[in-house]
Amino acid sequence: MSEEIPFKDKIKSINFGTPAKPKETVDADGNKRTQHILDTTGDVNGWMTEHASGRVDAQIFADAPCLNPEMPPLQPVLPE
Amino acid sequence: MSAPTVSYVFGANIVSALNNSIALNLSDGTAGTFKYTLWQNTMTSPTISSDTGNYGTSPWTLSGGSPAGEVANSGTYSAGGVSLTTPTFTVDTTGGGTQARMLWKDTATSFSLTTFSGTPYGGMARWEAGATDYGIVYHYWGATPVVSGTLTVTWNATYLAGTLFYIPFAA
Numbered sequence: 001m002s003e004e005i006p007f008k009d010k011i012k013s014i015n016f017g018t019p020a021k022p023k024e025t026v027d028a029d030g031n032k033r034t035q036h037i038l039d040t041t042g043d044v045n046g047w048m049t050e051h052a053s054g055r056v057d058a059q060i061f062a063d064a065p066c067l068n069p070e071m072p073p074l075q076p077v078l079p080e
Numbered sequence: 081m082s083a084p085t086v087s088y089v090f091g092a093n094i095v096s097a098l099n100n101s102i103a104l105n106l107s108d109g110t111a112g113t114f115k116y117t118l119w120q121n122t123m124t125s126p127t128i129s130s131d132t133g134n135y136g137t138s139p140w141t142l143s144g145g146s147p148a149g150e151v152a153n154s155g156t157y158s159a160g161g162v163s164l165t166t167p168t169f170t171v172d173t174t175g176g177g178t179q180a181r182m183l184w185k186d187t188a189t190s191f192s193l194t195t196f197s198g199t200p201y202g203g204m205a206r207w208e209a210g211a212t213d214y215g216i217v218y219h220y221w222g223a224t225p226v227v228s229g230t231l232t233v234t235w236n237a238t239y240l241a242g243t244l245f246y247i248p249f250a251a
Contacts, residue, residue: 045222058225064236065087067247074238
């Protein structure tokens with residue numbers, strides 16, 4: 001016989017998170033900059049710039065791993 | 081086959097260096113001895129616990145290798161990688177108290193490749209000293225940007241700009 005889970009605990013189990021959508025900006029010259037979502041956690045490691053000419057630039061902001069793999073890497077720092 | 085999907089330090093080389101079985105100099109000031117190479121997702125997945133990052137040897141195969149590993153020459157990117165400037169260890173005490181860590185950081189905070197076309201999946205810093213070659217740190221970028229222009233890679237700036245990996249003094 002299973003034990004009834006209190007409603008308040010059920011609420012805690014609901015994941016309200018939604019995948020982040022790429023944020024796009026377009027400058028006066030028609031260049032589109034897209035924040036490039038680089039992994040499933042929604043972390044943004046960089047962005048792409050799609051120029052009107054067809055040129056595509058990428059800027060990567062690297063993380064920094066730890067020698068101890070049980071410690072998290074330093075997360076990418078994107079400028080404002 | 082796939083490039084590593086985590087960032088990691090080549091611990092096998094650090095162990096060998098601490099055991100004095102390899103002469104790994106992570107503060108080698110000789111210009112051009114530290115290189116940052118770009119890798120495609122077509123390479124064979126390495127065994128991280130024993131990976132030494134030996135450039136040109138499986139799984140770190142060249143662009144014309146089987147499977148293709150390194151990103152092919154394009155624009156200002158040439159096989160072997162981009163030279164780092166002067167990486168060395170620096171102690172950072174941000175946070176005070178027990179909060180201290182060792183950062184392996186370059187004096188440059190980024191590099192750029194121009195007129196570059198490619199699909200790099202991650203980058204690996206290595207030390208190239210004569211015939212010997214040791215991987216130091218691999219950065220997983222999380223996806224494959226399809227670049228046809230300029231690729232800029234900026235090192236981590238959580239504590240000090242230019243950081244490629246870190247070792248905390250206390251957890």
